[in-house]
Amino acid sequence: MANGAHPAEGAPVPRGGPGRPRSEAVEQAIVEGVVRLLEEGVPLAELSIERIARTAGVGKATIYRRWPGREALFVDVLRLFEEPVPELPGTSMRDDLVRLLEGLRKRGLTVRSSAMLHNVFAQMKALPKLWEAYHATVIDPRRRLTHEVLRRGVENGELRADVDIGMANDLLVGPMLLRTIMRSDTPLDDDLAERIVDTVLEGLRPQAGRGAA
Missing domain, CATH: 1.10.357.10 (Tetracycline Repressor, domain 2)
Structure with a gap:
């Protein structure tokens, strides 16, 4: 290509x-x-x-x-042009989330480097059946995997028990999608995934002196 x-x-x-x-x-x-x-x-x-x-x-x-x-x-x-679902290190919720977001960053780099892929993704939104099939086959399994990582974080005490898992997923993925899709003029630095995860988790982790629930 x-x-x-x-x-x-x-x-x-x-x-x-x-x-x-x-x-x-x-x-x-x-x-x-x-x-x-x-x-x-x-x-x-x-x-x-x-x-x-x-x-x-x-x-x-x-x-x-x-x-x-x-x-x-x-x-x-x-x-064929998607980053494969990454093998998660399993060392911590934070490390697993960084690995997942890094896959999105690399995907963004691939789409940016290919005018053809950029055009294809733009066209998909006008084809509801294709958009739905793509989400069901590619996007939804990755979202479920992120949700599983976040739930394990709650179970392990790495994440507050009152956190809305769906909202937490959006807070993590949203900034990466914004930069890779809507703001193609912004840099996709090598440490972007780490910075996004650390910024979001700063507000979602249990705080000293505050109940987890």
Whole structure:
């Protein structure tokens, strides 16, 4: 992909819908066909299964045997450019949160470096089914993981017992999303994840002389 945003060489193609045993070469051709069309500036709304099949040199039925529709195929393509869900160090809530936010920072750097990816994410908001599928497949699992880390923090006494977990998640993720999506002119410094986590936790940790509840 342009501007250094290609998926890692040899990266596995995510699996789509149910179907017969798959051919990795065929799936790779289909995914590369989608990427090629996107790099050529074809809008997401105009990427029909027929056009993708023609570009990939396969039949439409071949695609439908692997993905139930365009949304599932597009999500699988986009997942190739996502930072993998990180392995958490487990040493503390703070360290786990830093690792999770660092993944968002790196994702922001990838999107910034690729005009194609930037355009794709902008277009997704106008395609409700794709936006919902992307959230269900990519965003929601990461949010649930952050919630689990925060709940463990409450159980371990690292976080006040009265903290709203959903709100705490938004307070942590919000600043990173603001800088990576809405304020692309702001720097994404190497220590940004640490600074965000430490700033938010300063107000959420149990305070001396104050009850945890």
